[in-house]
Amino acid sequence: MSPASSPTPSLASFRRIVIKVGSSLLVDSAAGELKRAWLASLVDDIANLHDGKRDVLVVSSGAIALARATLKLPRGALKLEEAQAAAAVGQIALARSWSETLSAHRITAGQILLTLTDTEERRRYLNARETIDKLLEWRAVPVINENDTVATSEIRYGDNDRLAARVATMVSADLLVLLSDIDGLYDKPPAPGNDAKLIPVVPRITAEIESMAGASGSELSRGGMVTKIEAGKIATTAGVHMVIASGRVMNPLKAIADGGPCTWFLTPANPVTSRKKWIAGSLEPRGALHIDAGAVQALRTGKSLLPAGVKKIEGDFGRGDAVILRGPDGAEVGRGLVAYDVADAEKIVGRSSADVLLILGFTGRTEIVHRDDLVMGGGL
Ligand code: GLU
Numbered sequence: 001m002s003p004a005s006s007p008t009p010s011l012a013s014f015r016r017i018v019i020k021v022g023s024s025l026l027v028d029s030a031a032g033e034l035k036r037a038w039l040a041s042l043v044d045d046i047a048n049l050h051d052g053k054r055d056v057l058v059v060s061s062g063a064i065a066l067a068r069a070t071l072k073l074p075r076g077a078l079k080l081e082e083a084q085a086a087a088a089v090g091q092i093a094l095a096r097s098w099s100e101t102l103s104a105h106r107i108t109a110g111q112i113l114l115t116l117t118d119t120e121e122r123r124r125y126l127n128a129r130e131t132i133d134k135l136l137e138w139r140a141v142p143v144i145n146e147n148d149t150v151a152t153s154e155i156r157y158g159d160n161d162r163l164a165a166r167v168a169t170m171v172s173a174d175l176l177v178l179l180s181d182i183d184g185l186y187d188k189p190p191a192p193g194n195d196a197k198l199i200p201v202v203p204r205i206t207a208e209i210e211s212m213a214g215a216s217g218s219e220l221s222r223g224g225m226v227t228k229i230e231a232g233k234i235a236t237t238a239g240v241h242m243v244i245a246s247g248r249v250m251n252p253l254k255a256i257a258d259g260g261p262c263t264w265f266l267t268p269a270n271p272v273t274s275r276k277k278w279i280a281g282s283l284e285p286r287g288a289l290h291i292d293a294g295a296v297q298a299l300r301t302g303k304s305l306l307p308a309g310v311k312k313i314e315g316d317f318g319r320g321d322a323v324i325l326r327g328p329d330g331a332e333v334g335r336g337l338v339a340y341d342v343a344d345a346e347k348i349v350g351r352s353s354a355d356v357l358l359i360l361g362f363t364g365r366t367e368i369v370h371r372d373d374l375v376m377g378g379g380l
Contacts, residue, residue, distance in 0.1 A: 032069030287315020
């Protein structure tokens with residue numbers, strides 16, 4: 001049975017798994033130290049998957065949190081240069097902890113530090129992918145983090161949820177596991193005494209699902225769930241299943257396998273090409289095309305997007321930039337590379353293909369987004 005056709009896929013059915021670990025799980029901020037016993041229990045689970053011939057990659061946060069403890073930095077937001085310097089201190093300790101814990105199982109770790117540019121520029125993206133592929137071929141476990149010491153605020157991920165999703169799509173993983181201090185997506189903010197329900201399976205990320213993430217409790221958890229849903233969009237659009245589960249338990253992967261609480265985000269079964277994965281994971285779409293219901297239907301059957309199906313344009317994009325496609329309810333239905341810059345696109349919106357030549361005075365592509373440059377979201 002393919003993972004997608006089962007309501008809650010089993011961990012053993014995946015071949016290449018990216019596991020994202022949040023800072024709060026790894027670092028005990030009160031004691032100011034690494035939670036060694038917990039890390040050892042997670043690595044036991046990782047070793048089981050590794051022994052079972054699975055490829056495992058780790059995206060680990062915690063560099064800044066560890067450095068806060070070592071350097072005795074005050075609580076609260078750090079300035080950019082402080083965060084960068086703290087990451088330089090914490091990353092050494094973080095990588096060493098992973099390496100030592102994995103080596104207790106005779107597993108080799110390899111550290112990879114990525115910046116946003118490394119994943120957004122196609123040439124660098126392919127480069128990073130080759131390095132990671134080689135590590136996996138050697139049966140090493142890549143331990144990945146954002147290169148916080150050089151990433152500046154304008155050009156950084158800033159959260160490892162989206163970074164992990166991007167990595168998962170880059171290496172054609174089939175599963176992304178997000179371990180954090182929440183055990184999944186709830187239909188409303190969970191609070192003591194209320195009846196908020198955990199959603200076990202999200203077959204497709206709809207506007208309703210997005211609004212649940214937006215409506216979560218504290219400032220912290222709002223940011224947390226929003227970036228997790230963003231990660232879910234990147235992953236599921238590119239053919240990667242995602243599961244959010246709590247890492248507040250020992251052996252958190254075993255807990256998922258044993259049916260513990262979690263939320264699965266499913267991806268459509270049809271594999272997409274590597275180019276399309278790259279489009280799907282593009283983090284900085286330059287604009288949005290709002291399209292009508294007929295166009296949504298047509299795109300879902302594999303057609304290209306014609307100017308006639310576009311109702312409205314947002315953003316400031318050039319020819320070849322990534323844009324989000326939004327359906328009549330405003331929800332994202334896919335992403336693609338647009339064939340016209342914003343000025344020309346504005347002129348041909350809603351017009352028939354025959355009019356395009358007359359309006360623009362030159363023959364461009366009939367399609368505003370060609371099917372080869374288009375990736376539709378989940379639920380196909
Ligand atoms: N890269 C940051 C760190 O290692 C963490 C980012 C995040 O928490 O998502 O401290």
